[in-house]
Amino acid sequence: MAGETQSSSLSGTIYAKVIEMLVIAYQYDDLTITPYCRYKTIELEATTTATFPRWVKSTGPTAGTPASETTALTATELTTTSADVAVGRVGIAREVTTTAREDSVVGRSLDVAGLVADAARLYGEYFDTATAALFSSITAAVGAPGVALSIPTMVSLIGSQRSNKAKGPLVISLHDNQLKQLQQAQAAATSSPWQVFFTPTGDGGQFGGYFMNAPVWGSGVNPTSSGDRLGACWVQGQQAEAAVVDFDVELIDRLVAVQDLGELRRVPGDEALDRRAHALLGQAAHFKQPALQGLEFLTEMRYLSLH
Numbered sequence: 001m002a003g004e005t006q007s008s009s010l011s012g013t014i015y016a017k018v019i020e021m022l023v024i025a026y027q028y029d030d031l032t033i034t035p036y037c038r039y040k041t042i043e044l045e046a047t048t049t050a051t052f053p054r055w056v057k058s059t060g061p062t063a064g065t066p067a068s069e070t071t072a073l074t075a076t077e078l079t080t081t082s083a084d085v086a087v088g089r090v091g092i093a094r095e096v097t098t099t100a101r102e103d104s105v106v107g108r109s110l111d112v113a114g115l116v117a118d119a120a121r122l123y124g125e126y127f128d129t130a131t132a133a134l135f136s137s138i139t140a141a142v143g144a145p146g147v148a149l150s151i152p153t154m155v156s157l158i159g160s161q162r163s164n165k166a167k168g169p170l171v172i173s174l175h176d177n178q179l180k181q182l183q184q185a186q187a188a189a190t191s192s193p194w195q196v197f198f199t200p201t202g203d204g205g206q207f208g209g210y211f212m213n214a215p216v217w218g219s220g221v222n223p224t225s226s227g228d229r230l231g232a233c234w235v236q237g238q239q240a241e242a243a244v245v246d247f248d249v250e251l252i253d254r255l256v257a258v259q260d261l262g263e264l265r266r267v268p269g270d271e272a273l274d275r276r277a278h279a280l281l282g283q284a285a286h287f288k289q290p291a292l293q294g295l296e297f298l299t300e301m302r303y304l305s306l307h
């Protein structure tokens with residue numbers, strides 16, 4: 001027919017794009033601080049506050065007292081002090097779309113599993129951020145403002161914990177930038193065999209190795225103070241006979257905490273935190289898969305900050 005043109009195309013039978021099944025993860029910090037803190041659950045309790053008691057050191061005996069076996073002794077009161085910690089509530093709301101609900105059983109389960117895993121990552125980062133925010137209130141500190149973290153500063157950090165009678169295995173949390181500075185100092189060290197003090201790791205994760213037998217973790221949630229990044233060192237809260245310091249920095253005495261039998265049954269003292277699922281978050285072996293369980297928690301820890 002005159003004046004008419006014909007055209008054909010297969011574009012209607014070809015997908016505009018093919019979507020890869022693997023979705024690359026966004027940037028986030030693993031749970032590396034909170035698992036090393038002391039915790040207490042108040043699940044099924046009719047309160048939002050828990051108290052952490054500790055002993056107060058009494059005056060000890062002195063030479064020449066009593067003067068003889070018949071001399072009467074003045075009674076010395078055995079006392080305790082405590083810190084109250086109240087919990088708050090946080091939440092994440094997600095809505096499953098109609099398309100997802102209409103998918104196959106396998107498809108729906110994968111969608112829900114993905115939502116739960118994502119919420120677990122966000123909760124974990126929130127918990128660590130809230131705990132790390134307390135670092136700026138610590139009064140005992142090592143290092144100088146505006147100066148890169150050094151090996152001598154780290155040695156001083158461990159020494160300060162020792163002189164303050166910290167009892168139990170230590171853990172060190174550094175800002176990502178501080179961990180980089182420490183590794184730079186180690187690489188440049190010539191006058192001292194830093195290998196004696198530090199066992200580095202290059203697995204690409206947030207674990208930075210061991211410094212004087214204390215695990216070192218790097219995290220981007222550590223706060224800043226006057227432009228400096230803040231790190232902290234404390235006794236691992238769930239270890240047997242761990243010394244505990246309350247969040248109230250006026251109460252830093254570094255005394256031995258006695259755990260009740262229920263706590264000991266849940267967290268055996270002879271097992272590391274990464275051997276079994278964490279009692280607070282149902283955490284898997286390597287701090288990367290916390291489940292959404294027991295989200296209300298209380299923590300205490302012994303600490304020392306560094307700049």
